[in-house]
Amino acid sequence: MSKSLVPKDAIAKRREFFQLSTSKVTQRLEKETARPDFMTYIMRNQDSHEKRMTRAEIDSNANLFLIAGSETTATVLSGTTYLLLKNPEAMKKLVQEIRGRFKSASEITIDEVNKLEYLIAVLSEGLRYYPPVPTGFPRVVPQGGDNLGGHYVPEGVSILLGSA
Secondary structure (H helix, E strand, O other): OOOOOHHHHHHHHHHHHHHHHHHHHHHHHHOOOOOOOOHHHHHHHOOOOOOOOOHHHHHHHHHHHHHOOOOHHHHHHHHHHHHHOHHHHHHHHHHHHHHHHOHHHHOOOOOHHOOOOOHHHHHHHHHHHOOOOOOEEEEOOOOOOOOOOEEEEEEOOOOEEEOO
C-alpha cells in the first residue's frame, strides 16, 4: 500500500470541515426563512426530476460554497497589498495607471477597470503568489467509477482536481 502524500492531520481536518458543513446543511434544511439563500433555490427544485439534487450532492455543493467563500477575496487582496508594499515601483506604476484613468468616482465601472492592464497583471500576480484555494475543490467520483488521468478511480472516492 502506498503512503499518502497528504498528512493525516490534514485529512482529519478536511473530514471535520465536511462534517461541519453537512451539519450546517441539516440545520438549514430544518428551518424556514424569509430571506432567500442558496438552499432556497435548491429546495425549490427538489420536486423536479431533472433539477433535483441528492442529499450527498447538496452536502458536497455546500462544502464547495464554504471553501470558495472563505476569505478568498481577503487572501488575494492582503497578499497583493503586501507584494505592492514590498515593491514601491510597482505600487507607483499601479497608482499612476488608476489615477491617470479616472477623474471622478462615477467613471469607475467594471468595464473601465477591466481595461487597466497593469492592475489586471498585478492582481493576476497576486493570485499566483497567494492563491486563495491552494488545494483545489473536492469532487466525488460518480457511480460506477471513472478513469482519471489514465487511472481507474472507484465510485464514492473524494478527489481534488487541480492544474499541473
